[in-house]
Amino acid sequence: MNAKISQKQLAEDHLLEAAKEFQKCMQCGKCRSVCPVFKEFGNELFVARGKNKLAEKIVSGDLQITQRVEDAINECLNCKTCSANCPAGVSPEHVVLRLRWYITTQKGLHFFKALIFRQLLWRKWPITLGCAVVAIAQRVLFGIGPKNPVRHLFPLFGFAKRRNFPELAIRSAQSQLPEVSPPKKGPRKARIGYFTGCAGNLIYTNVAKSVVDVLTGYGYEVVIPKKQKCNGTPVLANGDYEGAKKLMQYNFDLFQKYDLDAIVVACSSCGMSLKKEIKVFVDDSPELREFTGKVFDINEFIEKNIEFKPEELGRIPYKITYHDPCHMVRGQGVKDQPREILKRIPGVEFKEMKNADTCCGSAGSYCITHYETSIKINNHKVKDIQDADVDLVATACPTCVMHINDNLAQHESKETSKFVIEILADSLRAAKTI
Incomplete structure (x- = not known):
């Protein structure tokens, strides 16, 4: 019974937070001129103003969550262009995210999303192993170019036949790099935590190596907590509020165990998650404020702290x-x-x-x-x-x-x-x- 009450209260909270935003909308239509999705379709449902109207009707009880409504809500890039250009200061992406979370409380999480977000991301090794298997297959099967007949199988897995994929890593960055990399020369300037992110760990391992090489080459000790997990952004963007909350709390608790002077990321979404989105999911405290203040995009950190001769x-x-x-x-x-x-x-x-x-x-x-x-x-x-x-x-x-x-x-x-x-x-x- 308590779980049901809690879920109901959570649903109401999501609608309340959405209402705080869409009530500020002046319905001026400025968002129509900047929304990338609207530019392709010209459909009012796919622009911020239309989504604010949908949210208003859902909150008032005048609109049920049909498949068409859900599809309209999912037609959003979360690119924040509408927010940056809104004269009324509305953040439509917050309305969209709250509606997605609300829908999950009503309809539940799709089976495959639940499998990935609630199971695989937590166990980590199945994804690492799966990526290694795919990486080997890519090199064996896809190496002869875009005319490879294997491409005809792509649609079976929901991918366009013409699509080009990056090569996955046979060995993850976290398995190649030590947990602690000391500075290559001179005394240690600071102890830097590195949040590799899923892509940096499993696809773009050269990026992870570059981050470590640059920082250690300029006197920094780099720590890569090996038990770190997904930052949570893909999870929250797909409507899994609870899953995102658990991941962000987990990573916050994990990085708190290390005595770090700063935390760097080489992924824009990871950076936004650890700097800002985490504040929605982890209770406000001096520790959280200190944590978010330590997070830097790697370019931001380098420009602030390293001078190149x-x-x-x-x-x-x-x-x-x-x-x-x-x-x-x-x-x-x-x-x-x-x-x-x-x-x-x-x-x-x-x-x-x-x-x-x-x-x-x-x-x-x-x-x-x-x-x-x-x-x-x-x-x-x-x-x-x-x-x-x-x-x-x-x-x-x-x-x-x-x-x-x-x-x-x-x-x-x-x-x-x-x-x-x-x-x-x-x-x-x-x-x-x-």
């Missing part, structure tokens, strides 16, 4: 532009730091591209559940990249790298996307600094 940086002869991940530029307010790092690297010709801070359409799991729409959105990004006439697109988000590279390959473009920290580490390695 000209002779320490090797030449990287590329024309490079930068794509702002939504959860960096709007989620964390980090914009200039990655650009400043790139501009310092010898040989780099930095070129600002048009609409650099426009969402690329990846939005985490959105590019899995709504692939065709996400590609339509990304087509605009690809054109802006091509118009910039560059060799590389630097960014700081794993799913942005993944999605941009996928579509660049489909367009047979010469450009590719990489992390800023990778490019910096390559420059330092070229100069034999790290």
